[in-house]
Amino acid sequence: MTKEKAVKRLEKKYITNQNKRGVYIYSGANQPPITITPGENGVTEVDIKIIHEMDDEETRAWNRYIEKTNHYIDDFVGDSQAEHNKVLADWxxxxxxxxxxxxxxxxxxxxxxxxxxxxxxxxxxxxxxxxxxxxxxxxxxxxxxxxxxxxxxxxxxxxxxxxxxxxxxxxxx
Incomplete structure (x- = not known):
């Protein structure tokens, strides 16, 4: 197995489609997804909107983070000599x-x-x-x-x- 195949790139997350924002689907670790619906258990449409907005910001932050991280992974995989590595190069x-x-x-x-x-x-x-x-x-x-x-x-x-x-x-x- 080569060094390049051993390093897994982080994957991008996607924001929920506008057509599917009437409810909120919570996916927790090691448990089945829970659907939160407005009108049940005191949940309003505003609550669903706020949860989606918070989710969107978290998703955007994650995607900014992985963009940087994948860039560094690309720089360190394979030839790591300073003249080929943007991070290690000392111009x-x-x-x-x-x-x-x-x-x-x-x-x-x-x-x-x-x-x-x-x-x-x-x-x-x-x-x-x-x-x-x-x-x-x-x-x-x-x-x-x-x-x-x-x-x-x-x-x-x-x-x-x-x-x-x-x-x-x-x-x-």
């Missing part, structure tokens, strides 16, 4: 992603080092402008007001600084 530990992340980190560190070396060649005024713009998060307008120049002058100064840094980085400082 975060993908070695290719880890290598790419390492390379990105190394490239970023190299760029930071190159930028740091290039910034050593800037003038005090240029370094001050970079400090205000990027480390103090100030706007061009704010910097211009402090220095008594126009916003366009600050924008042009920053453009020149960017060009100079780009050139220095290309040349290798």
């Amino acid at each position: 975060d530990a993908n070695p290719i992603n880890e290598i790419v992340e390492m390379e990105n980190y190394q490239e970023k560190q190299e760029l930071i080092n190159e930028l740091s070396d290039a910034m050593r060649h800037l003038t005090e005024k240029q370094l001050s402008t970079i400090q205000k713009k990027f480390f103090e998060n100030r706007t061009n307008v704010d910097i211009a007001a402090e220095e008594g120049v126009t916003e366009a002058a600050i924008r042009n100064r920053l453009t020149k600084i960017y060009r100079r840094l780009k050139k220095l980085i290309r040349e290798g400082s």
Whole structure:
């Protein structure tokens, strides 16, 4: 007997047909079914309706449960290697992603080092402008007001600084 035949899938339950809801048939374990009829023993049609509604919700909950369970049974029967098993697979530990992340980190560190070396060649005024713009998060307008120049002058100064840094980085400082 193979492993696949040994595992029994759970079966779906069905809600009572609307045409057969005039009475309620209770099927207990190890006893014959009991039919509950409105008008007998103080049972009303509302009672039958409430019992059917409770039964329906229980049936829906069971079917949601077995859908998940059968999914897990399918995943564990047969080949249970992690790359074929959705439950056991660990997609975060993908070695290719880890290598790419390492390379990105190394490239970023190299760029930071190159930028740091290039910034050593800037003038005090240029370094001050970079400090205000990027480390103090100030706007061009704010910097211009402090220095008594126009916003366009600050924008042009920053453009020149960017060009100079780009050139220095290309040349290798």
